[in-house]
Amino acid sequence: MSRVRKIDHVAVAVRDVDEAVARFRKLFGIEPVARELVASQHTEAVLLPIGESHIELIAPRGNAGLERFLDKRGPGLHHIAIEVRGLGEVLAALRALGVELIDQTPRVGARGHHVAFLHPGAAGGVLIELVEPAPEP
Amino acid sequence: MSRVRKIDHVAVAVRDVDEAVARFRKLFGIEPVARELVASQHTEAVLLPIGESHIELIAPRGNAGLERFLDKRGPGLHHIAIEVRGLGEVLAALRALGVELIDQTPRVGARGHHVAFLHPGAAGGVLIELVEPAPEP
Numbered sequence: 001m002s003r004v005r006k007i008d009h010v011a012v013a014v015r016d017v018d019e020a021v022a023r024f025r026k027l028f029g030i031e032p033v034a035r036e037l038v039a040s041q042h043t044e045a046v047l048l049p050i051g052e053s054h055i056e057l058i059a060p061r062g063n064a065g066l067e068r069f070l071d072k073r074g075p076g077l078h079h080i081a082i083e084v085r086g087l088g089e090v091l092a093a094l095r096a097l098g099v100e101l102i103d104q105t106p107r108v109g110a111r112g113h114h115v116a117f118l119h120p121g122a123a124g125g126v127l128i129e130l131v132e133p134a135p136e137p
Numbered sequence: 138m139s140r141v142r143k144i145d146h147v148a149v150a151v152r153d154v155d156e157a158v159a160r161f162r163k164l165f166g167i168e169p170v171a172r173e174l175v176a177s178q179h180t181e182a183v184l185l186p187i188g189e190s191h192i193e194l195i196a197p198r199g200n201a202g203l204e205r206f207l208d209k210r211g212p213g214l215h216h217i218a219i220e221v222r223g224l225g226e227v228l229a230a231l232r233a234l235g236v237e238l239i240d241q242t243p244r245v246g247a248r249g250h251h252v253a254f255l256h257p258g259a260a261g262g263v264l265i266e267l268v269e270p271a272p273e274p
Binding site for chain 2: 002003004005006007010012014019020023024026027028029030050051052053055073074075076077078079080082083094097099118120122123124125126127128
């Protein structure tokens with residue numbers, strides 16, 4: 001059985017979060033449901049809900065990799081986050097397959113979720129984040 | 138009320154569709170639900186289901202823009218498709234707002250759906266496709 005549940009979010013790299021929020025409001029009438037400084041990733045993140053998923057606007061707040069992305073490509077699609085059941089087991093299975101991981105074990109990302117990134121080379125050029133919501137307290 | 142329903146798909150530009158299908162099968166156990174030569178877009182497209190959405194693998198079959206994308210950036214995230222209610226009305230509203238559209242009116246895309254692309258400049262560097270399923274025959 002697949003452990004894949006849904007697309008949690010599609011991340012868009014932006015320089016100006018407020019401008020991007022205003023743009024998506026104008027285009028589609030979408031209002032943010034969350035805005036957060038994500039200390040572990042050195043980013044600011046805003047979530048725009050679409051169905052069971054979100055567009056996540058991310059701007060660097062000390063994240064050198066994201067700064068380089070913006071310098072090189074400009075604003076645009078950055079990564080896709082897939083919600084899975086049992087993130088630890090999924091990472092172990094991927095490691096056993098020889099898949100290159102950026103995060104060997106889950107860490108805490110936006111919304112307190114457990115997250116781990118695969119190396120873009122592992123998914124044919126696509127940066128993939130795996131996400132599992134933290135258990136309810 | 139928002140006319141936005143869900144993320145229909147996130148498109149990933151690839152050179153080798155078979156290799157990409159095998160890769161997503163290995164990584165996540167996902168099997169394609171559709172494979173199609175999309176004449177109107179000069180692409181080959183494969184849909185991989187994830188929750189209510191899909192990853193769409195697209196390879197050029199005469200699409201010069203997609204060839205250029207692959208030459209310049211390599212395989213990777215290409216566009217995001219949002220399902221809307223009333224695509225014609227949505228396009229008219231966007232035009233009235235001065236939003237730059239690639240397709241002024243809906244055309245037929247993969248799965249026979251009605252589709253229209255916004256200019257990437259309209260969404261801050263993100264290529265957005267709007268999609269509305271064709272009415273049942």
